[in-house]
Amino acid sequence: MKNQSQPRLFYRIAPVPAGGAIIVTFLLLFTIYPRSTSTYHSLFLSLSSNETAARHLFALTRRPHVAGSDANSVAAAYVLNTLSSASIPSHITSYNVLLSYPIHRSLSLSTNSSAPAIPFDLIQEIYPDDPYAAVAADILPTFHAYAHSGTAAGLVVYANYGRVEDFAALKESAVNVSGNVVIARYGEIYRGDIVRNAQLAGAIAAIVYSDAKDYGGGIGGKWFPNDRWMPPSGVQVGSTYRGLGDPTTPGWASVGDCERIGIEEVVATGLMPGIPSLPLSSRDGEAILRTIRGKVAADDWQGGEGAPVYRLGPGPGFVHLTYLVSIEVN
Numbered sequence: 001m002k003n004q005s006q007p008r009l010f011y012r013i014a015p016v017p018a019g020g021a022i023i024v025t026f027l028l029l030f031t032i033y034p035r036s037t038s039t040y041h042s043l044f045l046s047l048s049s050n051e052t053a054a055r056h057l058f059a060l061t062r063r064p065h066v067a068g069s070d071a072n073s074v075a076a077a078y079v080l081n082t083l084s085s086a087s088i089p090s091h092i093t094s095y096n097v098l099l100s101y102p103i104h105r106s107l108s109l110s111t112n113s114s115a116p117a118i119p120f121d122l123i124q125e126i127y128p129d130d131p132y133a134a135v136a137a138d139i140l141p142t143f144h145a146y147a148h149s150g151t152a153a154g155l156v157v158y159a160n161y162g163r164v165e166d167f168a169a170l171k172e173s174a175v176n177v178s179g180n181v182v183i184a185r186y187g188e189i190y191r192g193d194i195v196r197n198a199q200l201a202g203a204i205a206a207i208v209y210s211d212a213k214d215y216g217g218g219i220g221g222k223w224f225p226n227d228r229w230m231p232p233s234g235v236q237v238g239s240t241y242r243g244l245g246d247p248t249t250p251g252w253a254s255v256g257d258c259e260r261i262g263i264e265e266v267v268a269t270g271l272m273p274g275i276p277s278l279p280l281s282s283r284d285g286e287a288i289l290r291t292i293r294g295k296v297a298a299d300d301w302q303g304g305e306g307a308p309v310y311r312l313g314p315g316p317g318f319v320h321l322t323y324l325v326s327i328e329v330n
């Protein structure tokens with residue numbers, strides 16, 4: 001019997017990589033300005049009603065506003081304006097931080113290494129009632145921020161949630177991860193750690209998908225905004241950097257001509273991945289899983305109702321993956 005768990009909450013589809021060129025400073029001021037805490041205490045309570053929370057969330061999520069974009073400075077101005085109009089002393093400070101954007105992505109799948117390859121379009125489709133249909137063109141292509149540039153071709157291995165214990169279980173089952181491409185699902189650990197664990201196990205690339213069991217994936221035909229689940233082509237994007245802040249300035253501020261360490265150095269420490277990776281929708285992830293044979297995965301590695309039987313591989317399903325990044329200080 002398959003493990004039935006409640007699907008998790010819908011994640012925002014618009015890409016929001018970590019880091020940001022503009023930061024609105026106000027928390028620090030709470031301790032600097034000679035105002036009594038009770039003023040801010042009551043101010044915070046007065047600002048955080050359901051109605052205002054809903055209004056601010058709506059305003060901030062109406063458009064994609066990836067770090068470093070014009071839309072993001074509009075969002076920063078909104079926050080500044082909101083705080084200022086509540087009489088909270090606030091200002092905007094600019095930082096020059098390392099940011100990454102996708103230049104090229106491709107992924108194709110064949111049922112074995114000599115069968116014809118079928119490319120995935122890697123597009124999040126617009127659907128009826130899609131509240132973001134009008135701004136779809138502003139949404140960056142699906143990618144993992146700070147992912148490694150590169151091309152990989154290999155047999156696919158299924159690694160459940162990509163945790164340390166999942167790779168240990170693969171090793172125990174004598175499944176060869178080394179030199180192959182890992183497919184793992186979102187939902188238990190940080191995506192940067194999934195890619196890292198795949199790299200440490202010897203994988204040449206990692207694919208991280210949202211399983212319909214965890215995120216809905218269109219089960220029952222209902223998804224955001226009519227239900228809280230992701231649509232079948234919805235992709236969770238985000239960072240794969242495993243540290244905090246700007247990777248090239250660990251421990252100091254990214255201002256002016258400050259000293260910076262090289263990207264290769266960050267990769268060497270393991271904080272940025274050394275293998276390429278891509279995020280995938282539930283629909284595309286399932287298409288790959290259907291091509292994997294070998295041992296049947298354990299019950300708690302299986303999908304939800306209607307999913308195919310998940311197996312461990314490697315292969316014969318075979319993927320070609322390419323990811324090209326633009327990564328620089330902005």
Ligand SMILES: *[C@@H]1O[C@H](CO)[C@@H](O)[C@H](O)[C@H]1NC(C)=O
Pocket residue numbers: 050
């Ligand atoms: C805010 O909304 C939540 C969820 O609908 C509800 O449980 C809560 O009672 C509301 N709070 C107020 C103060 O209206």
Ligand SMILES: *[C@@H]1O[C@H](CO)[C@@H](O)[C@H](O)[C@H]1NC(C)=O
Pocket residue numbers: 111112113114115116
């Ligand atoms: C590979 O796939 C092709 C097309 O589906 C099939 O004709 C061929 O027999 C397969 N080869 C192997 C070794 O399974």
Ligand SMILES: *[C@@H]1O[C@H](CO)[C@@H](O)[C@H](O)[C@H]1NC(C)=O
Pocket residue numbers: 155176177178179180
């Ligand atoms: C593991 O798979 C890789 C790539 O398919 C292959 O080169 C390697 O020989 C395999 N290792 C073992 C122990 O089977």
